Each structure stands twice: as structure tokens, then as C-alpha cells.
Amino acid sequence: QTVVTQEPSLTVSPGGTVTLTCASSTGAVTSGYYPNWFQQKPGQAPRALIYSTSNKHSWTPARFSGSLLGGKAALTLSGVQPEDEAEYYCLLYYGGAQPHVVFGGGTKLTVL
């Protein structure tokens, strides 16, 4: 069973910068895993932020960026706003004979 691991929680000050990471139990994450990032606030459906490692949707604020960092997928928030407090999930795509998708466990980001 493939496991995708994220930091359970992180805290950042308003205006600060924070990086969330997403690791795969199968080894280094590459662009071939097409990392996606989502933001979810309480009582709401997840909202897509980043796809294919670093591509932003038209609605994604400029302060969000995606990358690969040390064998992991990463989501960086620069100039954090209070409204960025939320749960963040990554998604990795595993190809091959039985393609499947795995979500990370989520990172609870607190803005304090």
C-alpha cells in the first residue's frame, strides 16, 4: 500500500513564508507523479491550487507556488494571509499497469 506523507501541522506568522512537503513511500517524487495541491477549509469541498508540480489554476493566488524539493513535492506560501489558515492536501498519481491516485494525509496550517 502506497503511503503519501505530509507534515501533520505547521504554524506561520502573517506575512511569513512556509513550505509544505509531500513524500512518497515508493521513493523520490518526480514530475511524473503530477503532484497536485488542494486547500480545504472547514465544511467546504477541497479547492485545487496547483497541478503538475508547479502549474497554477486561474484562481490560484500568486503567493502559492509548487516545486520539487529534496525528492518531495512542495507547496510554498509567501506572504501568508490569515485566510490561508486551512488544511492542505497533496495528491500523487501513480502510473503503470494499475494506475491509481493517492492523497497525502494533509497538513493543518495555522496562521498565528
Added chain:
Amino acid sequence: QVQLQESGPGLVKPSQTLSLTCTVSGGSISSGGYYWSWIRQHPGKGLEWIGYIYYSGSTYYNPSLKSRVTISVDTSKNQFSLKLSSVTAADTAVYYCARSGYGQHNMDVWGQGTTVTVSS
């Protein structure tokens, strides 16, 4: 713009089959180019991918749920559906449908979610 809406019973008895439908508006499933997914979220927990279907009918499932899951598509109604058999209380969750781009696997559009409780 494309919108997704889940529908189905909010209460299912243990051992029965959970059935949900996702209606797509603002776009056509049969035009291709997208996978159509089901995802669930247990109370207070993270997201779990259940599986997806392409308009042609090709399906891909979470290996841990594969024996109980069937996803189908009805292009004439612009809908896709989820059936999960032999449910238990552990299947109580919010169920979401979503769209992913073929090739880039960008899961960009989500339904609002529907809560399903398994209880007698």
C-alpha cells in the same frame, strides 16, 4: 463553467450497497479529455481516492477498495455513478466527485460533497 453535483441516499444500512450519482453540467463527459473521480473523506480525516472512469468506460480503482467498488458512466445523462457494496460503519463519509484532466492529472473541479451515513 463545469459544475459537479453529487446525489443519492444519505443513509444506507450495513451490508447494503451505497449508490451515488454525479451530474455534470456546463460540459460534456463524452467530449473526452477528462477522468471522472470519486473521493471520500471520513469524519475529521483526510481525503481518500476511490477511483475514476474515462468516458469510454475504462476504470481505475483504489486497490484497497477495488473488490467492492464499481464506477460507471452514462453519457446520455451526462452522469457518472459510484456503487460500493457490503458497506459498514467505516464507509460513513462525505463523498465527493471530481474531474481530472487526462494527461496532466489536474483535479480541478469538485462537487460540493454529499454525506453518507451507514447505520441500521
